[in-house]
Amino acid sequence: MFRGKLNAYRSISLLALLAGFLLMYGAIVSKGLPLLAGGLMVAGFLFVIGSGLSYFLIGALSMRAVRVICPTCGRETKMLGMHDRCLSCGQRLTLDPRFREEGKKE
Structure with missing residues (x-):
């Protein structure tokens, strides 16, 4: 929602x-x-x-809030905490390197 x-x-x-x-x-x-x-x-x-x-x-x-670039839509978005969603497209984002590495393996 x-x-x-x-x-x-x-x-x-x-x-x-x-x-x-x-x-x-x-x-x-x-x-x-x-x-x-x-x-x-x-x-x-x-x-x-x-x-x-x-x-x-x-x-x-x-x-x-931390500003990051969404890998899906390419827009700048703000993140609260270690895990959040893109404000534009809803893509799940993380700052935790463990989850980023796991995503690359798949």
């Missing part, structure tokens, strides 16, 4: 943002019940703030 760890984190943050908007919309719809509307508004606000913070952290992670 996701191509690369960075895209997975970004997608989760986007879903949290949308959930926050839906909760706040639910608060507007349920304005006849003030306690429920207030709770939904606060929960939605917290989801939106949390999503913003996670986008900030993803940006910080992205700045320290």
Whole structure:
């Protein structure tokens, strides 16, 4: 479903943002019940703030990610950790020399 760890984190943050908007919309719809509307508004606000913070952290992670050239598509991509996927084509990438040598043997 996701191509690369960075895209997975970004997608989760986007879903949290949308959930926050839906909760706040639910608060507007349920304005006849003030306690429920207030709770939904606060929960939605917290989801939106949390999503913003996670986008900030993803940006910080992205700045320290290792840039590599994908052997399949030839594009530059970013890797988090020792194993990741290309952000463009989804090719599995590794920085571990043991796995690179095993791939050459096959």
